[in-house]
Every structure is written in structure tokens, then in C-alpha cells.
Amino acid sequence: MSEMTAGQTSRRSFLTNTGRVAGASALAGIALPPVHAASTDTIQVALVGCGGRGTGAAINALSVTNGPTKLTAMADVVPAKLNSSYDKLKSQFAGQVDVPPERRFLGFEAFKQAMDALKPGDVVILGTPPAFRWVQFSYAIEKGLHTFMEKPVTVDGPTTLRMLKLAEQADRKNLKCAVGLMVRHCRARQELLKRIQDGQIGDIVAMRAYRMGQGGGTAGPRPAGVSELTYQIQRFHAFLWASGGVFSDYYIHQIDECSWMKGAWPVEAHALGGRQYRGDSLDQNFDTYSVQYVYPDGTRLFFDGRNMKGCRDEFASYAHGSKGSAVISTLSHTPGMTRIYKGQKMPTVMSRTDLPLPADPNLVWAFPQPEKSPYQWEWDDLTDAIRQNKPYNEVKRGAEASLVASMGRMAAHTGRIVTFEQMLNCPHEFAPDVDKLTMDGPAPLKMGPDGKYPVPEPGIKIDREY
Numbered sequence: 001m002s003e004m005t006a007g008q009t010s011r012r013s014f015l016t017n018t019g020r021v022a023g024a025s026a027l028a029g030i031a032l033p034p035v036h037a038a039s040t041d042t043i044q045v046a047l048v049g050c051g052g053r054g055t056g057a058a059i060n061a062l063s064v065t066n067g068p069t070k071l072t073a074m075a076d077v078v079p080a081k082l083n084s085s086y087d088k089l090k091s092q093f094a095g096q097v098d099v100p101p102e103r104r105f106l107g108f109e110a111f112k113q114a115m116d117a118l119k120p121g122d123v124v125i126l127g128t129p130p131a132f133r134w135v136q137f138s139y140a141i142e143k144g145l146h147t148f149m150e151k152p153v154t155v156d157g158p159t160t161l162r163m164l165k166l167a168e169q170a171d172r173k174n175l176k177c178a179v180g181l182m183v184r185h186c187r188a189r190q191e192l193l194k195r196i197q198d199g200q201i202g203d204i205v206a207m208r209a210y211r212m213g214q215g216g217g218t219a220g221p222r223p224a225g226v227s228e229l230t231y232q233i234q235r236f237h238a239f240l241w242a243s244g245g246v247f248s249d250y251y252i253h254q255i256d257e258c259s260w261m262k263g264a265w266p267v268e269a270h271a272l273g274g275r276q277y278r279g280d281s282l283d284q285n286f287d288t289y290s291v292q293y294v295y296p297d298g299t300r301l302f303f304d305g306r307n308m309k310g311c312r313d314e315f316a317s318y319a320h321g322s323k324g325s326a327v328i329s330t331l332s333h334t335p336g337m338t339r340i341y342k343g344q345k346m347p348t349v350m351s352r353t354d355l356p357l358p359a360d361p362n363l364v365w366a367f368p369q370p371e372k373s374p375y376q377w378e379w380d381d382l383t384d385a386i387r388q389n390k391p392y393n394e395v396k397r398g399a400e401a402s403l404v405a406s407m408g409r410m411a412a413h414t415g416r417i418v419t420f421e422q423m424l425n426c427p428h429e430f431a432p433d434v435d436k437l438t439m440d441g442p443a444p445l446k447m448g449p450d451g452k453y454p455v456p457e458p459g460i461k462i463d464r465e466y
Helices: 052-062 079-092 110-116 130-143 157-172 187-197 228-234 245-262 374-388 395-414 420-425
Strands: 043-048 069-076 104-106 123-126 146-149 177-179 204-213 268-274 288-294 300-307 314-321 324-329 339-342 363-366
Touching (some): 043 052, 043 374, 052 069, 052 079, 052 123, 104 110, 110 123, 110 130, 123 374, 130 146, 130 157, 157 395, 157 420, 187 245, 204 245, 245 288, 245 300, 245 324
Parallel strands (some): 043 069, 123 146, 146 177
Antiparallel strands (some): 288 300, 314 324, 324 339, 339 363
């Protein structure tokens, strides 16, 4: 892979507004058929992928207040996950969960069965590992279903190109499509964006973000009686084909929110990373990542990620401007507690014991507390778009955010500068036959004769990640 810099970004015009109007340009001037539910109609929901994030999305779907919703079908490949999710949702939303045993589906074809149980204009939640996103989104479009999909939506170049085409197909069918980059729907961050655009901190000259925690993305030895494919899916954060690893799945949020504030996608990335303390884990992740993203005007985003026990934690994002500075995320995704300061000195919040923040003479503005969760806002916005038949498609933006995350990850894993265009056109597809997987079939990743899975080798493997 060469190290030339991509200089043109016009064809990837960056959407600085919220997901509410994403995709509107593709629909301008076209009379669209109404594919929506009236405010009194019940929107039926199917949950495909019943892990923690999928279940959380279902909770948000059933908590909207702009019209009735009901969960009517569920699907997963792991029985225990489906059963646990059903029990939790049924106990919390007894009157809104109508999923008898015959509408609880298992296996790699279960997603089709769950969607078949819906009618056009209903909503499917795709909470499965990202590797399956394009396959399941394709079927949702075929069935005329609105979609909520978790991030990331792609893990490599070929799947990104595929998702961009699917986004256009969804637009042509007037389908509403949400991507779980919920920070875009946070009213605190939206207000901060407006203030940055109004020039309150001047021109952004640099940004920095941190997600450093005590661990994640490991996979100990495979238990007896568990197939290799099931093992990799159950521990999908450990394997690049399934999730893009911890880099794509964990770090995409802050890379996306900083790029949103900047109003552009990075055009290249240069990164460092390494494995130090993985123990007996068979995963493909690094322990540490440090990425320098470069925007079209030369501005840098410095991102640091770490998953190591005993080390200092931080989970925050900052913007530095020519007239002041801003806190984009304070301690986690929510609450954002966005703030603007005079100068460049901002307090660091290490844990909730540091709250509330003491009075600061440099504080210019802070969003009022408490805040409504952005996880709920994104569902309020999606169902509002469905009921009001508003243009709403976040897939293009979600695919681009996923590609930018992959760009930084590949830069660390290869030891090379990687541009947006190079990542988009990189031919290495991690799981090209993911749509053909069967429960008793082989996994996309094979263990080597040393009893380990391949890991990135920076400087040795420079045109692919493993």
C-alpha cells in the first residue's frame, strides 16, 4: 500500500446536521409513496441479535412516546441470548412484547424468519455483529422494512462499498434507516456543534479523544463442545472479521463525534499500536492504539485507545480552537455534559467522584443537566420520521464513519499511512462468504498450526491486516 495522500473529498460531502435529514438530497423533488405508520398505528418491531446492545435498542424502541410500538419477533444464533433478552423485555414491557415461541427464531436464517413476521413499514433492529450487517440490511430492504442498525456497519473496504449501494436502494424505497451513532442525536452535542459553527471557540486547530479502560476484546481458549464459528461469533469483539475488533466497535463513536464537530472526514491516518499483555487470549486486537487522523485542511485528531488492567482510564473528547476550547464528551457517551472554556485549559474528569465540577472562571457555557439519553433520542427521532414520513437515512454517514474507523485500525495494524480512498478500495474482505455461513460449517478465520489465530504484523503485512 502506497502512502500517497488523498486530496479530494467533495464526493463525500460531510453531513453536519443530525441524522434527521441524512439522505434528503437523494429524495429532493421526488413524490414519495407513504411508507409510514400514522400516529395511532402500532409499529411492530423485530429484534435480530439479542445481545446487550440489541436488547438495549429494543428497550428504547418500546419506550418511545410518539406512538405505540410492539415487539413481535426475535432472532439469534445463541439460544441463551435470545431467552435472556426475551425474559428481560417481557418483564419490563409486558403489554408491548408479543413474541410467542413460534416467533422466536434460531440459526443463520433466523433473521429472515423474523423479518417475514413483519409487514412493510415495520421496523427491524439489527443488533448482530457488524459482519452480518450488509446481508441482513439487504433482506430488510427487500421486505420494505425500516431499519435500526448498530454501529459499526462495515469492517472493511468491500463491505463499505456494498453498504453505500444499499443505502441508495433504501432511499429509492423511501425506507427510514437509523445507525446507532446515538451521539449525533444528543441535544447537548447538537447545541455544542451550533456554538462551534457560530465561532465561539474560533477555528478548530486540533482535537483529541481517549477511550482507555481496563480490558476488552479478549477470547480465552475455546471451550469443549463449542464450534469454532459459534466461539468466534460469541466473542465477536475479539475477531476482526466479525466486528473490526475493539478499534472499530469501541472507538468509532469518538472518531465520529469529533469529525462531526470538525465538519469533515479525515483523509488519512497514521498510527501506532501493539500487543503486550494478552495472556492466553486468542484475539486479534492490540492492547494499545494511538492514531493521528488528518483532516482536509491539515487539522489533526489525536486518538488514544487502551484496554489494559491497572492503567489510567479516560473516556473523553475535546476540541481546541483559536479562541477557546470545548468538551465534546466528558466521561462516557452519556451524559455528554458539553462545555466551552476560555483558553485551552479544561478540567479532566477521571470518574464520577470528580462530579459535580467545581466553579471554573474559564467556563463560558455548559449544557444544563440532567440530560435525556441519546440512546432514547435516536429512537424518538427515527419513529418520528416514520410516522411523519420524513426523509431519514443515516446509512451513508454510518458507512463512512465505519470506514474512517477501519482506516485508523489498518494504519496501526500495518504500520503505514492509510488514506480514506485506499481504505475504501482495499480489496481485503475479511469474510467474503458471510452470507453462506451455516451453524455446522467452517468459520471465516482459521487457527494456525501453533494453536493461535493470525494477528496483525505491522511492517511485515502492509497491504492487509492479517
